[in-house]
Amino acid sequence: MPWDPYTDESASEPEEVVAGSTRQRRSVDEEVLEYVSGLRRYALLLVGDPHDADDLVQECLVRVIAQARSWRRVKELRAYLFTTLHNLFVDGHRRRLKRRGDVPIETVIADLLAPPRQQDWVELRDLIAALQVLPKEQREVVLLVGLEGLSYLEAADVLGVPVGTVMSRLSRGREALRRLTSHGSTARLRVVK
Amino acid sequence: MNQGGARTARSTVDESELHALVDGRLPGERRAAVLAHLLIDGGDRERVEAWRRQLAGLARIRAGLDRYAEGFAPELQKALADRILRVRRRRLALRGVAGLVAASLLLLAGFGAVEAWRGQPEIRTAIVGEPELAVPEFPFGGSLARTATVRPEGDRERSLAWLASHLRDQTLELPDLRGLGLVPAGGQVLDRGSAPAVRLAWVDSQGRMVDLYVGVVSSDAEQAFTMVGESLVSLHWRRGRLVFALVGPAESPELLQVVQAVMSGMGRGGQPVPTGKVGMPPVEPRPIRTAVEPDVTAGPSPAPGAPLPEKATAVSEDAPAAPVVPAKLEADKAKAL
DSSP: OOOTOOOOTTOOOOOOOOHHHHHHHSSSHHHHHHHHHHHHHHHHHHHHHHHHHHHHHHHHHHHHHHHTTOOOOOTTTTHHHHHHOOOHHHHHHHHHHHHOOSSOOHHHHHHOOOOOOOOOOOOOOHHHHHHHOHHHHHHHHHHHTTOOOOOOOHHHHHHHHHHHHHHHHHHHHHHHHHHHHHHHHHHHHHHOO | OOOOOOSSSSSSSHHHHHHHHHTOOOOOHHHHHHHHHHHHOOOHHHHHHHHHHHHHHHHHHHHEEEEEEOOOOHHHHHHHHHHHHHHHHHHHHHHHHHHHHHHHHHHHHHHHGGGSSOOOOOOOEEOOOOOTTTOOOBTTBOOOOTTTTOOOOOHHHHHHHHHHHSSSOOBBBBOOOGTOOOOOEEEEEEEEESSOOEEEEOOOTTEEEEEEEEEESSSSOOOOOOOOOEEEEEEEEEOOOOOOOEEETOOOTTTHHHHHHHOEEEEEOOOOOOOOOOOOOOOOOOOSSOOOOOOOOOOOOOTTTSSOSSOOOOOOTOTTTTOOHHHHHHHHHHHHO
16 A cells, blocks of 8 residues: 555645534524624735625625525525635626735735744645636635635536536646745746736 | 656656645645655655645735635624615515515415406515616516606506506406505506506505516516615416506505405406405495596695595606605616606
8 A cells, every 4th residue: 555645734624514303403594693604704815905705795695694594495594605705706807806906915914923933824824816817717726625625516506617627626726836836936927818 | 756747657646646745635645655756756855845835825825814804894794784785675575574574375276266256366576775686677668767757658557557457357446555554656658568557556554665576478488587775575476368566565564465456456357356455444346447538637736645636646756746765766866767
């Protein structure tokens, strides 16, 4: 059996989202609140601006809660929430781009992080900057899978694309991140953006 | 290792399996093969290591953002909680009213009242105030939002007489709801739709409006009502060629009795129906089968609890003495109608 370097403790298991009997007994409204943190985290890295992110999340939550019906089973509530957020993000993406200023997003977001070591801070800032440079389609997949732990199938459902498209976007996105986070690449590609 | 995902003769590992390995989603039977591949393919090993570093970075970002994500914007949480409470209250109120209406129908059926109806009454309910709901077409006047712009063309009796002129085999009786504490607040003809319809209005002791929409349909096409507003509920049903929609506050238990009163007096075939109720002053039955021309002079609307007027006033946004309605309800009605 070869050595397996990929089973370290830091590997986070994706959260199981299949509806169980317990969660089916609870209301959608109550469950929605459980996902607020994940939605806000995802939205922040997706749009790069805390205010825009919160606007996006609030719009998403209000829409989902308003549409909730007692007779409608929401078996995949997390995927449903992220789908709504994705749709709102796509709808407002162009508008947000127009409003986006010159504030370095990676600095804004990195400042929101709990104080890490200096070296970590630099690495995280580079990673955040690289994420912002990615095309939004790739950024969504990278974040849904890597940050929020969605399965490929769940990510496909959220984005409304085939699983094969998710895999290709994930591959391109990760490769782009790899190039971007190599020495000097981030600054160069930010100019391209 | 090929980048496109297809397996090559040199390697039996494809791109998706490398990602699945990194994401911890690779089935056990393939895990050993992929790891063995990485031992001999330095390029893929480097890429996989880089992806792992990305994931580790995202995990640190996620952990670092926990404080931001969970402790941020408490006003957002509060706004959501408030919103949930409002939705839940409306839902509970709706269930209560819908259950009472259903029970009422069963009771009426038990007493044989249904036999006198030309068709099985169908009661539907809808929560109003859901901003994302599309507003279906109001059967007789476009959308209800558009009916709000219709100017009154007479009082309740005249409106009902006008509607009755479109019927040949059913009677229309102005429901007397005084026993339920509802004071007449006007009526108007809705003549902008594809079918004749009227709107009759009452105000309850708290100043809340209760609207009854009655229309004549020419086919059996299913009708539906949905209105946009806050804390309002619509109940609708059908009897023969008549379609009814009752709109009132969702929390009002009197809506059930209003439905019963309307059912007992409006739309029954042939025979006039007494409108007097136990404990109420006798009212002269006034089955309307042909158009009549009552005095249409609109007097001031009564304040809640005031003596009943001889003539109902017209429903109009610019009426000189509109019923006293709380500001919130007025705003809601503006949205609803």
